[in-house]
Amino acid sequence: MNNKNNSYLEIKRKKRVLTIFLLLSLILVLVFSCFAGCKSNSLNKNSKNLTNYSLSLSFDDNTKTLQGTQTVNYINSTQVVLKEVWFHLYPNAFSETAKIKPVSNLYKDKAYPNGEDFGRITINKVAVENKEKEIIIKEPDNEVLVVKLNEDLYPDDRVNINIEYNVLLPNCLHRFGYGDNTYNFGNFYPIACVYENGSFKTDAYGSNGDPFYSEMANYDVNITYDKDFTLASTGEQKNTINLENKKQTNIKASVVRDFAFVLSKKFNVISKKAGNTTVSYYYYEDKNAxxxxxxxxxxxxxxxxxxxxxxxxxxxxxxxxxxxxxxxxPNLVFISDSVTNIEDYLNVIVHETAHQWWYNMVGSNACEYAWLDEGLTEYSTLMFYKKNPSYNINVKESLNSSLSSYLLFSEICTSVYGSFDSTMTKNVNTFKGDMEYVYVTYVKGVLFFDNLNEMVGDKKFEKSLKYYFEENRYKNATPANMISAFEKICKRNLENFFDSWINGKVVLQNYK
Ligand SMILES: [Zn+2]
Structure with missing residues (x-):
């Protein structure tokens, strides 16, 4: 063996190693790009047949008003010919004349620390395909805008609707309103009502639950605001440009159920990755940030x-x-600064994050079946603690205290009112106040899902939820969809089991 030969072999070996390395790199790049591509493709693919909202918004901090111009490229996703499209005007629930209000008497003092204040949305102009239309707002609460179309809109056809408006933000610590630290813009713009069973759904914005119901849509939003504000929002903030004394941010959001944002002069921001998602926390005064x-x-x-x-x-x-x-x-949650205990604060973060699955990705009519998202979201929170023992939450103890507090509440109601209606499937505005809503929807909801979990076992329970998610992703689900998901995976009839719980017949005194 000589040196020359050795060098030749060495070069040959190096070449082979290099070729293998390049091939492996190529495979890795292909796998990762497919993974990332597949993920965004799932949104791309599902964004095709949705309504597109383009919002141009300008916020004036001095007058607490938001000026909006909105184009809705509306798709008729129903099976019938539409002559009109209806929109919710949720801000009018905060007006002085509203009969059904988002703040109950119980929470009035807390919601309005500086005395009751009012907000509203004023519609200035409506046009369909550039043809100006009469502004029709439905009484009594002025919470619905009716837009009459120029011609019949057939299924899968689209129409462009332009709406110009002014929004006045109330001094109210609510989804829509402002306090000392943040300006909250939740449910602030005209959003299309869901058309179902022959009519547009127009449930009023009452104080029980989250009485909102909408379809998935795509958003392209420009917001102009003061330079010293930081913006947290649904979707991806694509770019921000500086204007005179102001800045303007462009945001794109695909396949989301709603669009919301928060402005604050006090926000600090920290971020971290969870898979391909950038998770950001916007906060003030949090030593456990x-x-x-x-x-x-x-x-x-x-x-x-x-x-x-x-x-x-x-x-x-x-x-x-x-x-x-x-x-x-969607993509954004509010966590109240009034939650001061860290365990409770983290609990709210877990709960609101679970809503990204049970509210945003799998929607439902929260006015009719609040338990379908709140009960499941509460139970998902317990599932989180089971999988993350480092949070030190005793799930069994938590379930026991849910049961005893529920029984106590039902006893008190029975002695005060003579009976206690524990029906879970009923309209949010028909509950006798905040407490009954919370106990029947959240607490009984958790007990229901726990009972179902115990009956079918962890494996089938998780598999059923995965299947329910897969089957109903980006759509609105009903209790029937949930029953059929569990029946398919568990291979048994569950109609009576669900019926006894959600229609109030189950006797919880015998539970456990
Ligand atoms: Zn919730």
């Missing part, structure tokens, strides 16, 4: 593996002035 962010990351990771993937590139958790614990919007 890293823990809060980590909790959001853990929640996304846990629910990704429990139910199916969150396909969006962003998820934002925003601390806000808000009377309740938290509120879910």
């Amino acid at each position: 890293e823990k809060s962010l980590q909790c959001a990351v853990d929640s996304i990771n846990t629910f990704n593996s429990l139910f199916g993937n969150y396909p969006y590139s962003t998820y934002s958790v925003a601390k806000t002035n808000f009377i309740h614990g938290g509120m879910e919007y």
Whole structure:
């Protein structure tokens, strides 16, 4: 063997190693690009047959008003010919004349720390395919805008509707309103009502639950606001340009059920990745900020593996002035700054994150079947704790306390009113106040899902939820969809079991 020969062999060996390395790299690149591509393709593919909203918004901090111009490229996704399209005008629920109000007497003082204040949306102009139309707003609460079309709209056909408006934000610590720290823009623009069983659904914005119901849509939004604000929003903030004294951000959101944003001069922002999603935490005064962010990351990771993937590139958790614990919007959740105990604060983050699955990706009519998302979301929160023992939550104990507090509440109601209606499937505005809504929807909801889990076992329970998610992703589901998912996976008839729980016949005193 000589040196020359050795060098030749060495070069040959190196070449072979290099070729193998290049091939492996290529395979890895292909696998990863397919993975990323497949993910965005799931949104791309599903964004095709949806309504497109283009919003141009300008916020004036001095007058607390938002000026909006909106083009809705509306698709008729029903099976019938439409002559009109109806839109919710949710901000009018905050007006002085509203009969059904989003704030109940119980929470009035907390919601309006500076005295009752009012907000509204004023429609200035409506046009269909550039033809100006009469502005028709339905009484009594002026919460619905009726847009008469120029011609019949056939199934799968599209029409362009332009709406110009002004929104006045109330001094109210609510989904729509402002406090000392944040300006909350939830349910603030005209959003198309869902057409179902021969009519547009127009449930009023009452104080029980989250009485919203909408279809998936795509959004292209420009927001102009003061330079010293930080913006948290649904979707991906594509770019921000500086204007004189102001800045303007362009946001794109595909396949989302709604669009919301929060502005604050006090926001700090920290971010971390959960898979392909950038999770951001917008906060003020939180000495456990890293823990809060980590909790959001853990929640996304846990629910990704429990139910199916969150396909969006962003998820934002925003601390806000808000009377309740938290509120879910697509890709964005509000966490109330009034929740001061860290365990409770993290619990709200887990709960609101679970809503990305049970509200945004799998929607439902929260006015009729609030338990279908709230009960399941509460139970998903317990599933999170089972999978993440480091959070030190005793799930068994939590279930026991749910049961005893529910029984106590039902006893009190029976002695005060003579009876207690524990029907879960009923309209949110028919519950006797906030407490009954919470006990029947959340607490009984958790007990129901726990009973179902015990009956079919963890494996089948998780598999059924995965299947329910897969089958109903990007759509609106009903209790029937959930029953059929569990029946298919568990291979048994569950109609009577569901019926006894959701229609109020189950006797919980015998439970456990
Ligand atoms: Zn919830």
